[in-house]
Each structure stands twice: as structure tokens, then as C-alpha cells.
Amino acid sequence: MSEQTPPTLATAGSVPPDPDRSTPLERREGGDTTGATSRRSRNPFHGAAGRNIGLVIALALLCAVGVATAGERFASIDNLMTILRLAAVIGVLSIGMTFVITGGGIDLSVGSVLGLASVWASTLATQTMARDAHWGVMVFTALAVGLACGLVNGVLIAYGRVVAFIATLAMMVAARGLAEIIANRQTQIVSVDAFLDVFRADVLGVSVLVWIFAAVAVAGWVLLNRTTFGRRTIAVGGNPEAARLAGIKVRRHTMYLYGLAGLTAGIAAIMMLARTTSGSSTHGMYYELDAIAAVVVGGTLLAGGRGTIVGTVLGVLIFTTLTNVFTQNNLSISAQSVAKGVIIVAAVLLQQRFAARSRSA
């Protein structure tokens, strides 16, 4: 470190002072609202933390509605576990999606890649191998398929300069098709008991799937907020040209981001295999849209450069709880969809207000 503090420090300090200098600068500081912005970001009720508090309040309101309308049926440990288990798969996908969106991209293929990975990891051949050798074969297969699809996306987008929307749209269609070919449109029952024993178990009374979601979320938070990878993600999404001119390998990083999203699709596929005890080419249908919705509602800027894992987790929980409350009250899936749409629009409107304010500051 010490060799980085250059010799220029001492001499740079010796810049001849300019008596007039302070006046115009200070006048500007007093004149606009920027001083308030800086202070505001440290106030927990404003800025990123404030948005999370907003989401927590929304979630609490939903729970209150749930208790008021469904009473004991909603406010039970069993139901809480159901909500968390349902949130887990979408949640893992959403963590990967948070990275892609923060990096200035979009990934429409994660749902299909989930389906493909679940099918590939549950073919007769894979399951036979898993039974003969180790259940880890299925896990490895799903992760490898997910990662490979993600990297194909990444190479196309970063080096082939295909627009992310198009590249991942193509992958979305192609992966789903490939899954159908492999599975021959049949549902493949998972019969590797060792695999099911591991992933359908409860640890400390909580499903392994929920633990996986928690682990991925914590890892994602650390990765985004505490590592060089996360810093690069924010830089690449916030201003790719500035990142490039600062010496960051923007293309390589972009490729990694889609690889990461693919990897989370692989993890989600494993969870899906465990939850449904089957692999199917219809797994993960429209999950990419649910994941994008959760990420955006959570407060990650769709334009890139700002992302929040906590927000994403809250976004996922809000949508899952909403579904649960509706189901408990025997309301139709159609009504749920309408409510989801309203929530997405409301959240994005709030986000735009927020973005406009920070920009004018």
C-alpha cells in the first residue's frame, strides 16, 4: 500500500493557494441541495436503506392482510415454511439476475436454462451414474449445464456484440427446445434416493432449499458489496466507457456476469428437481419474468450501476407472500397476476422518482 501513495502527494500539496478560489466553489455548495443529498444517504429513512424499509413495510402490510383474511391458516409456522420454500427457487434465480441487471444487462433465458438443466440432470443416464457413483453427479450436471448456457450468452453479448435482450431471448427459446428434445416431452421422475434425501431434508426445522436460498443470498450480498467482482459489476453497469478507460476488462466481466446468472439457474434446477422430484422441460416457465420483476421491485436500477441483494430478497418475498395470501383466500391465479402487475408498475414509478431526484441532485 505504502508504495502507492506517490511522491506527488507532498508536492501536490504545495500548489500555490489561490485566494479567489474558495468563494465561487463554496457559493455553489450553499446554493443547491447537494449537501442535503450526501447527508440524506446516511439517514436510514432515505436512499438505498430507505427503499428497503419501504419494502419491509410493504411486506408487513401484506402479512397483516394475510392475518386479517386468513387468520391462523396464514400465520402458522407451516405456512411460513411454505412461503419460504416457494420463494427459494425464484430467489436463487433473482440473485443471479441482480448481478446481470446491475451490470447493465438482462437475461431472459434463466427460466429455460433451469428447465434444460433439470432435464439434463435427471436423464436416465445421469440418474444411473448418480446411483452407481454419487448423487453429486446430478448436482454437477445441473451446474455445468447452467454455467455453460450462461457463458454462451456471455460470449455472444460481450464478444459477439449481440444485444443482451436478443442473445438471451434466443437462448430462452433454444434451451427450452433442447430440453424438450432430451426429455422427449416426458416428465422424468427423480429416483436417486440419496439425492432426494439430501435436498428434501430439513435442517433445524427449515427446508434445505431455504438454506440454499439463504446461502446464495448471503454469498451474493458479499460478492456484490464486498468484492472486486461486485465493484466491477457496478462500474461496468454504471459507465462502461469510464470502466474501460480505468483499465477494467469490461467484456470479460460482462461474460462472467452471464455465466453467474447461468450458474444460479443450475442451482435453481437442482432445487426444482428436489421440490418436484422430477425433471421437466416445462420447469421454470416464465421464471425469468418473475425474477426480473423481483429484482426491479427490489430497487435495482434496470439501467445498471446500482443493485441491491437485500432489495431483491424482499422483492421475492413480497411476490411469494402475495401469491400465498391470494391462495389462502381462494382467489384466482388471474387475480394474482393483476396484483403483481400493479405492484411492478408502482415500484418502478417510485424508482423513477428516486432516480430523478438523485440525478437532479
Added chain:
Amino acid sequence: MVNEDGRRDAGDGAGRPLLQMQGIVKHFPGAKALDGVDLEVRPGEVHCLLGQNGAGKSTLIKVLAGAHRPDAGTLLWRGEPLRITSPVAALHAGVATMYQELDVVDGLTVAENVYLGHELAAGGFTRRRQAHARTAEVLRRLGHPDITPHREVGTLSAAGKQIVSMARALSHDARLIIMDEPSAVLDSGEVANLFRVVRELTASGVAVLYISHRLEEIRQIGDRITVLKDGRTVAAGLRVADTPTTELIRLMTGRAVDQVFPARTPVRPDADELLRVEGLGLRGAFSDVSFTVRAGEVVGLAGLVGSGRSEILETIYGARRATSGTVHVAGSRVRPGSVPAAVAAGVGLAPEERKSQGLLLDEPVYRNITLSTFARTARGAMLDERTERRVAREQIQALDLRPADPDRAARTLSGGNQQKAMLARWLVHGCRVLLLDEPTRGVDVGARAEIYGLVHALAEAGNAVVVVSSEIEEVLGLSHRVLVVADGRVLHSGPADQIDEHGVLDLVMEGSAA
């Protein structure tokens, strides 16, 4: 010259000005884009607006076109006060704008583009036949009957799109047409045609506000000139015929306030050579550029916009891949076309467009300062934000960056302080070769002396500095040695105190003419 007497009378003799702007001020966060602009345009004249990049021309145009609302100042339109609140209001008043980036929709036909936003319609149905007939008539008037109204605009050349853009301006029955660098995309034959159209327009009483970097064009077509610098009008209503070109360049590049440049510390005779550029070339931009910079030395590149000076810096930095030549830093060759390689070798660039090329505006200052070093201070993959804040704070103090708050968003800093953050980034990195592209662009006049002082302090501390600036006085005042660049060639290289502004200008004019 080309100016016929009849047209001059239209310009000078007309009683009432078409447009009078006084004291127009427009603030943007962190910068004053316009700081007291005066402009008077008379009916039937070609009024040229001159100024360097960043002088405020674009902002002024946008104020006139209704895209920006001014913070202060008065605007009289045909003698009456007018508030232009939206682009529609501008068109309604009779101000039409042809933007530099051609604002046509490629997927629509010529006629649809011409009537875009004010379609001829009856009961919700577009009246295509009428639109086609009128468009054809306008195109004939513009001397381009070859462009048919039903042609898709995407199939036209840039010059053709320009014509469509102009036809649209005419379709609005405009009294004032703003042309933002209309000749930038045209070849000489097309420019001649453009001028013919402009003369026809002015003969019918329409005023043209003409923006161009090409001074010889202004000689040919212009009646009067207003020069902007640093958001202020430095000369208003100069008659083209009475104003020599050197005077115009001086007005554009000269200082609004006298700046005292800090005294140069002579380069130690035994100083190491830090940067060696040999035979560097980039096809289509510049060729055969060679120079060396020693520790403690400031070398300036002087030249007009488009001379290739910024490209030279970007190529040394690896942001563009050189088609010939080599770059050595401290004796070892740098891999061409790779920014990470140049950065690793100790080269730092403060780019011309700080906001779009340099900074993460919504990120805190300290992260902008450590953008090139956070991976190095990290322990493994884990960031060490405490160290990042500490080194950032050290630089903030050393460079006197204000406000001295490392957690403030970079967007909220003034131009001069943003520039200091860029310099701080490379100082933290330990760069010894600093490439500064327009270091005082967008920096308030008062804060410039500070940047100058910094540049010298950096050189004295043993760094090699290369400065590019369109302000010739700035290059001469800051540098030990000066390279004069025109049309992608180095015309002159020598000590900065042995050439003056006239000398540079003469060289540039000769070089551009050649």
C-alpha cells in the same frame, strides 16, 4: 468576397431584429453551461455562432429549440418577449432546428419524416397524397427533385438525410432555422448545394443561425458572427467581411480572464525519459507522430478541433489500436490497443469528456478515485474499503478537492473538482505518465489556476505530463515543449517559450490549408 451587396443590406439594414437574447444563463448541476449569452439575429441574415466544444453553443441551441429552459435572461422574438417552453412552442413561434446528429427516423419515408409531429391529417387518417405533393415541392425548392417523397429515409446518404431534415424545417414555415454543423457530414459538392439553399432561404427573409467549426465556410456564407466562450458572449455581431480569421480564432481560444501560469521549473538535464512515442499512426486520424517526454516535463499538443490531438492521446493510452508505431514507457514497450496494459505500465488518461468517459457519477468520490486500484488494495477478492477511503482522503487533501467528503456522489462535484478526482485516481495508482485531454474543459475560470498549479506540481514531482487543449494559450503557458498538430500531422515541435500564439496559428492555418 462572396457576399453580395443585396444580402448584406438585408442583414444590416433591416430595422427590427428577429431575435434578441440578453444575459441568458443556464445552470447544470456542477457547471454553468451558459453564463450571460447575448445574441441578436436579424431577418434574412446568416448569423454564425462560433465557439469551441463546451463553449455553450449546444446549450444555447437547445434553449432556442425549447429543449432547455434558461434560468435567467430575456428573449425577444420580433420585438416581443417570448418564453420558449417546449420544442412545440419553438416550432410554433417559427424556430426550426436541424440538429447535428441527424434527427430523422430511418424507418419512415421522406414525406413521413418531413411531416413528423405535424402530420397532415383528416379525421385521424394521414393525408398521404397531400403530404407527398407538398414534400415534393419543398424538395424541388431545395434543389433535390431526385429524392422522392415515398422513399425510405434509411436508404439515403447522410447528405440526403440532411436535405430531409432541412425540408422538415421548411415545412414548419420557420422564420429562423438553426443549423448545427450542417456541413459536418457533407462533401464539398454537397456543401455548395447547401449554401445555395441557405442563400435562397435568406433571400426570402428567413434567418439562419449557422454553427460550424470550419472557418472558411463561415467566410463564404456568413453575414455576422457571434463568438461564445465559457458560456459567455465574447463578441457579438461581428461583420464577417471586417473580421480576420486569426481574430476569430483568438476570440475563441483566448482567455476570458487573464490567467497567470505558474513559472515552469526547468526539466533536470539528467531526467529519465518516461514516455517515448515513435512513428505512431492511426489510419484515418493521424500518422507518424514521434516525441518523448522526460520526468518533470510537460509536453503540450496544440491544434484545432479535429486535428487528431485527442486521438493521439487515446492511442498512446491503448483505447485505440495504433496501426503503426510504438509506445515505450520508462524504457519498456507497451502492448498496443490495450488499456489495462497501458495502465499497468503507469499511464493514466484524464479524458476529454469527464462525465461520460471518466466518472461513475452516482458512485461516491472515493470509489471514483480508486476505480483503477481497488483490485490492488483488495485482499484476495475482498475489497478493503477502509484503505480505499484512506488513500482517497489523502488525495482529497493533497489536491484540495472540495468538498472534502469521500462519500459524496461524484455528480455533485464541480467540473474542477471532478477533474481533481480523475487526477487523484492516477496518483493513487502511482502513474508516472499522465495524459490530460482538455484538463480545464468545463472548469470554472476561477478554478483553472488551481488545475494549472496541479499540473506543474505533478511534473515537479517527477511525472511526465502530456496536455492537449484547444486553448493555445493554455498549451503554451503550461508546457515545456509544444507539438503543433494539424490534419493528423505534427507540423512543429519545440520549446514552448520559443513560439507564441501567432506562430502556432500560422502553422495551424498553413497545415489545414495544405
